Amino acid sequence: MKPNKIFKTTLIWLPSLLVASFFIQNSFEKIFHSNEISKLSLNSTSIMLVGIFLLISTALFLIEKTLIIGTVILASYMTFVVFVHISKGKPFLLTVLIVVGIIFAAYLRKAQFFSKE
Numbered sequence: 001m002k003p004n005k006i007f008k009t010t011l012i013w014l015p016s017l018l019v020a021s022f023f024i025q026n027s028f029e030k031i032f033h034s035n036e037i038s039k040l041s042l043n044s045t046s047i048m049l050v051g052i053f054l055l056i057s058t059a060l061f062l063i064e065k066t067l068i069i070g071t072v073i074l075a076s077y078m079t080f081v082v083f084v085h086i087s088k089g090k091p092f093l094l095t096v097l098i099v100v101g102i103i104f105a106a107y108l109r110k111a112q113f114f115s116k117e
Contacts, residue, residue: 015105020058022098023074027054061106068113071106075099 030037030051034044042050057077061070078099085092107114 012108015101015108016062019074019098019102019105020062023054023058023061027051027058030054061102064109067106067110071102075102078102 028051030047034047034051037044037047054074054077057070057073059070060066061074063070078095082092082095082099085095
């Protein structure tokens with residue numbers, strides 16, 4: 001493999017790996033520390049299920065054939081989080097940036113899905 005191709009592949013995958021690391025950390029926190037998290041008055045079982053759902057969605061996002069499905073699920077989840085932050089008066093800029101990052105990472109890996117041609 002040429003060094004230019006390795007560099008290009010690394011740059012294409014870097015945003016996806018950053019998004020995946022965020023969601024993997026978030027899902028493990030929800031799975032293993034669900035008793036300490038009290039969001040939207042959900043019980044610990046529901047929070048654990050959300051964590052498992054996030055892990056599966058992240059795996060779909062990383063697999064090339066299911067990239068679009070994983071992107072839609074992760075972006076939808078974070079858009080819901082944005083609306084929750086807005087409704088509670090919390091800062092929401094970081095969550096909006098995560099949604100943009102998800103879409104940008106998917107665009108870098110599969111630009112043909114975003115074009116009209």
